[in-house]
Amino acid sequence: MAQRILVVDDEQSIRTIVEYALKDAGFDVITVGRGDDAVQVVEREAIDLVVLDVMLPGMDGLEVCQKIRAERNVPIIMLSARGEELDKVLGLELGADDYVTKPFSPRELVSRVKANLRRGRVESDQEDSLQIGELVIDPAARSVRRGGEELTLTLSEFEILHKLAKSPRRVFTRQELMDHLWKGNFYGDLRSVDVHVRHLRQKVEHDPSNPTLIRTVRGVGYAFGAEDGSTP
Numbered sequence: 001m002a003q004r005i006l007v008v009d010d011e012q013s014i015r016t017i018v019e020y021a022l023k024d025a026g027f028d029v030i031t032v033g034r035g036d037d038a039v040q041v042v043e044r045e046a047i048d049l050v051v052l053d054v055m056l057p058g059m060d061g062l063e064v065c066q067k068i069r070a071e072r073n074v075p076i077i078m079l080s081a082r083g084e085e086l087d088k089v090l091g092l093e094l095g096a097d098d099y100v101t102k103p104f105s106p107r108e109l110v111s112r113v114k115a116n117l118r119r120g121r122v123e124s125d126q127e128d129s130l131q132i133g134e135l136v137i138d139p140a141a142r143s144v145r146r147g148g149e150e151l152t153l154t155l156s157e158f159e160i161l162h163k164l165a166k167s168p169r170r171v172f173t174r175q176e177l178m179d180h181l182w183k184g185n186f187y188g189d190l191r192s193v194d195v196h197v198r199h200l201r202q203k204v205e206h207d208p209s210n211p212t213l214i215r216t217v218r219g220v221g222y223a224f225g226a227e228d229g230s231t232p
Contacts, residue, residue, distance in 0.1 A: 002028040003048040003117060008038040008064065009079065010056050014102075018051060021106035022113065035059030039067050047074055049117055051109070052096075054080040062094055069095030075116040075155060079104075092195040095154050099192070116155070130165050132225075135204065135213070137162055146204060156181055157200040160193070164214060164224035173221040197222055 005027045007018050015031040022029045030045065032038050035056040041047065050068060054061040065076055076095065081102040092099070097116055100109060130137040136145045142158055144151045153161065163180050164172060172180075174193045201208040215223045 002026055004028040004030065004046060005049050005051060005113060006038060006041055006045075006047045007031045007051045008035065008056065008061070009033065009051075009053040011053075014053070014079075017106055018109060021110050025110045025114070027113070033057075035061065035064040038064050042068050042072060042074065047072075049075045049077070049113055051077050051079060051113070054078060065096050066094045069152075069154070073152065073154065077109075077112060077116060092192055093199060095199075097154055097156050130162075132165060132168075132213075135165075137165055144204070151203050153200065153203060154196075156196045157203070160196055160222075161200055161204065161214075164222060168225045169223060171217045171220050171223045177221065193221075 005022050007015055007022070007029060009015050009018070009031075010033045012033070015033065019029045019031050030041060030047075032041060033056075036059050038050070038052065039059070042050065052061045052064060052068075056064065059067075061078060061080075065078065068074065068076060075097045077098040077100060078096045079100050079102060098112055100112060129139070134147045138144070139162060142155075144153055144158065144161065159181050160177055163177065174191075177193050197214060198208075201211050201214055205211045205213055213224065215225065217223055
């Protein structure tokens with residue numbers, strides 16, 4: 001069965017171009033022009049990925065992203081004609097997995113859709129769960145629990161946490177983390193990894209302002225646990 005993509009954009013011409021490109025690539029496509037319609041589609045349909053414009057009439061794309069993320073862990077690619085850093089940061093903070101600035105090549109967008117869907121597949125079903133203190137990371141289920149409570153992580157957040165936790169003490173650069181996320185096909189700003197880590201800390205750390213699990217190595221990147229490898 002073809003994977004189903006929801007395209008949300010108020011411009012009919014953009015919806016038509018994107019729909020044609022995605023259908024040509026073998027995807028099933030649903031298009032809508034309003035944010036509230038997008039939320040309703042995600043609630044009632046089995047959607048594998050959402051392509052979501054920031055500027056929408058009524059409920060804007062950032063609010064739609066937040067509402068979708070509160071209910072589903074479906075990958076979300078944000079679109080923006082403005083290319084403003086504020087849009088990008090807000091989108092990532094609200095749970096978007098990727099960001100594409102208009103104008104874009106339909107071929108590039110299809111490539112990004114495929115990359116996000118690949119990341120959503122379970123590729124680590126042979127790996128055992130990791131338990132670090134009260135934190136349990138299950139690669140097969142792509143789930144994380146802390147103190148028995150399941151945490152809701154985006155795909156990017158899970159991949160970063162799992163990568164770091166598998167190699168305590170090792171310092172990963174931002175480039176290494178992005179190469180891991182995108183298998184070398186990352187087109188954006190490396191600073192987006194900082195946004196993902198900040199959001200991740202809000203979910204896994206007891207005190208995000210004083211992190212004890214995900215350590216910043218200034219000028220380099222991030223590591224899991226203290227320098228001696230200990231974790232709380």
